[in-house]
Amino acid sequence: xxxxxxxxxxxxxxxxxxxxxxxxxxxxxxxxxxxxxxxxxxxxxxxxxxxxxxxxxxxxxxxxxxxxxxxxxxxxxxxxxxxxxxxxxxxxxxxxxxxxxxxxxxxxxxxxxxxxxxxxxxxxxxxxxxxxxxxxxxxxxxxxxxxxxxxxxxxxxxxxxxxxxxxxxxxxxxxxxxxxxxxxxxxxxxxxxxxxxxxxxxxxxxxxxxxxxxxxxxxxxxxxxxxxxxxxxxx
Amino acid sequence: xxxxxxxxxxxxxxxxxxxxxxxxxxxxxxxxxxxxxxxxxxxxxxxxxxxxxxxxxxxxxxxxxxxxxxxxxxxxxxxxxxxxxxxxxxxxxxxxxxxxxxxxxxxxxxxxxxxxxxxxxxxxxxxxxxxxxxxxxxxxxxxxxxxxxxxxxxxxxxxxxxxxxxxxxxxxxxxxxxxxxxxxxxxxxxxxxxxxxxxxxxxxxxxxxxxxxxxxxxxxxxxxxxxxxxxxxxxxxxxxxxxxxxxxxxxxxxxxxxxxxxxxxxxxxxxxxxxxxxxxxxxxxxxxxxxxxxxxxxxxxxxxxxxxxxxxxxxxxxxxx
Numbered sequence: 216x217x218x219x220x221x222x223x224x225x226x227x228x229x230x231x232x233x234x235x236x237x238x239x240x241x242x243x244x245x246x247x248x249x250x251x252x253x254x255x256x257x258x259x260x261x262x263x264x265x266x267x268x269x270x271x272x273x274x275x276x277x278x279x280x281x282x283x284x285x286x287x288x289x290x291x292x293x294x295x296x297x298x299x300x301x302x303x304x305x306x307x308x309x310x311x312x313x314x315x316x317x318x319x320x321x322x323x324x325x326x327x328x329x330x331x332x333x334x335x336x337x338x339x340x341x342x343x344x345x346x347x348x349x350x351x352x353x354x355x356x357x358x359x360x361x362x363x364x365x366x367x368x369x370x371x372x373x374x375x376x377x378x379x380x381x382x383x384x385x386x387x388x389x390x391x392x393x394x395x396x397x398x399x400x401x402x403x404x405x406x407x408x409x410x411x412x413x414x415x416x417x418x419x420x421x422x423x424x425x426x427x428x429x430x431x432x433x434x435x436x437x438x439x440x441x442x443x444x445x446x447x448x449x450x
Numbered sequence: 451x452x453x454x455x456x457x458x459x460x461x462x463x464x465x466x467x468x469x470x471x472x473x474x475x476x477x478x479x480x481x482x483x484x485x486x487x488x489x490x491x492x493x494x495x496x497x498x499x500x501x502x503x504x505x506x507x508x509x510x511x512x513x514x515x516x517x518x519x520x521x522x523x524x525x526x527x528x529x530x531x532x533x534x535x536x537x538x539x540x541x542x543x544x545x546x547x548x549x550x551x552x553x554x555x556x557x558x559x560x561x562x563x564x565x566x567x568x569x570x571x572x573x574x575x576x577x578x579x580x581x582x583x584x585x586x587x588x589x590x591x592x593x594x595x596x597x598x599x600x601x602x603x604x605x606x607x608x609x610x611x612x613x614x615x616x617x618x619x620x621x622x623x624x625x626x627x628x629x630x631x632x633x634x635x636x637x638x639x640x641x642x643x644x645x646x647x648x649x650x651x652x653x654x655x656x657x658x659x660x661x662x663x664x665x666x667x668x669x670x671x672x673x674x675x676x677x678x679x680x681x682x683x684x685x686x687x688x689x690x691x692x693x694x695x696x697x698x699x700x701x702x703x704x705x706x707x708x709x710x711x712x713x714x715x716x717x718x719x720x721x722x723x724x725x726x727x728x729x730x731x732x733x734x735x736x737x738x739x740x741x742x743x744x745x746x747x748x749x750x751x752x753x754x755x756x757x758x759x760x761x762x763x764x765x766x767x768x769x770x771x
Contacts, residue, residue, distance in 0.1 A: 236725060236726075238725065238726040239701055239702065239722070239725060239726045239729060239732065241725055243518075243519040243520070243672070243673040243674070244518060244519065245516065246516070246519070246520060246521065246672055246673065246721070246725055247514075247516055247521050247721075247724055247725065248724065248725060272516075286726055288487070288727060410511055410512070411511070411512045411513070411514050411515055411516075412514070413477075413514050413521065413523070413724045414477070414483075414723070414724045414727075416479075416483050416484065416486075416487065416727075417479060417483045418477060418478050418479035418483035418484055418499075418723075419476065419477060419479075419514070419523070419525070419724065420479075420499070420508060420513070420525050420528050421513045421514035421523060421525060422511070422513070422514075423508065423511050423513060423528075424511065430507065431507055431508055431528065436483075
């Protein structure tokens with residue numbers, strides 16, 4: 216989905232997110248706005264997000280008519296810090312969203328990254344042709360049931376010989392597996408985490424994740440991208 | 451600008467409120483988290499996130515979840531504690547809010563905890579008064595301060611002795627009659643009451659067969675509790691002479707006006723600020739427009755002017771059905 220919001224488009228960095236809802240017009244049945252990673256921006260001031268429908272709110276957002284006003288607050292949170300390094304991205308499901316933005320940015324600078332993308336089954340896969348068009352990159356696709364791409368988990372695609380910076384976004388078990396890989400192979404790893412959010416700005420303290428020192432860290436303002444060493448992922 | 455409308459000004463807690471609209475505790479951090487989003491100083495004020503004597507880490511996630519008509523939260527009163535609040539949070543409030551008033555929300559698990567926070571802040575600049583959260587379990591017996599009338603009176607009496615600043619008690623809804631609790635607060639020396647705090651609730655993840663919230667239960671807020679908040683405000687305002695701050699589910703000016711007619715002189719916006727950070731601003735603009743459209747030159751003339759119930763209906767009845 217695309218929204219015209221030039222201020223956000225002009226200042227967004229890959230890994231950052233927006234809180235999206237319909238403002239005070241939002242029906243009471245799905246009141247609270249949702250965080251979405253920014254997936255693309257255009258020089259014309261468009262902000263694009265990757266939407267997967269889960270419940271009433273995401274369904275209603277997916278059915279918004281062209282021209283309808285929505286409320287986006289952003290860009291929020293910390294972005295990936297890639298410093299011109301070689302990058303290997305691990306995306307699980309809708310965790311693909313921030314990497315579309317990152318990959319297209321890298322492509323526009325003449326750089327390539329490795330984009331590993333996993334889904335449970337073929338039905339869930341975001342159209343690879345669309346991903347190619349948005350990012351200028353060919354995703355390396357994995358599905359757990361083998362219905363599309365390589366059969367297996369996306370983490371199997373990680374290159375143990377590489378020294379690239381690893382970036383990951385997806386379900387917690389996947390993040391745990393990537394973190395274990397990074398520890399084993401001495402690789403730097405940044406994670407984009409997900410948690411239920413209220414405000415997105417640090418005010419409500421609703422979206423915490425466990426820090427390595429035991430403290431709770433706010434995913435919205437201290438993340439949503441963390442260096443893996445900052446987190447206690449459990450598992 | 452609506453906030454500058456002279457009709458909106460009221461004198462409450464010995465201070466001039468330029469607008470009846472405040473941001474509710476727990477939804478606006480300590481002000482700074484919201485400062486980039488809306489012109490905070492145009493509001494009536496804000497109530498800070500809770501402050502306890504010692505720092506508190508808060509609950510395990512999930513801390514919030516969606517519910518029909520609102521949300522549920524169990525943050526766990528995470529806060530940096532009194533000392534860090536004084537050094538890190540209060541100076542910003544003092545330096546940045548000149549017209550909007552600040553109430554500091556105070557929590558504790560024993561009367562002495564609350565009193566230590568109140569005494570520790572009493573001589574400091576940067577805030578007007580206190581809002582006391584009595585929806586905390588008492589370490590003595592686990593009951594909420596706000597549900598045991600003797601404990602509530604003991605707490606408010608002790609805090610009254612600790613400060614001359616405005617002392618507002620945020621009432622808990624889990625009592626047979628909010629009006630009785632409001633009267634207890636009045637008799638113990640409080641300057642006002644906030645009606646009402648969140649309602650206890652829980653949400654179940656049926657696939658994993660676990661509560662969605664890390665804390666199992668939490669407080670329900672949002673439009674779902676609007677009529678309960680209006681009722682609590684009505685009961686409180688009929689039962690005591692204290693100023694009442696109405697809170698619960700307000701998204702629009704007309705909803706805020708329900709509270710005002712039911713007896714609230716000030717209202718607080720909570721969950722709606724998540725839905726639209728500018729909700730409080732649009733509510734106060736809408737109230738000013740309502741006053742202008744109805745030829746009302748003072749907001750305070752509307753407060754508590756709900757017309758009497760029809761003959762044969764006991765206005766104090768709480769019986770449903």
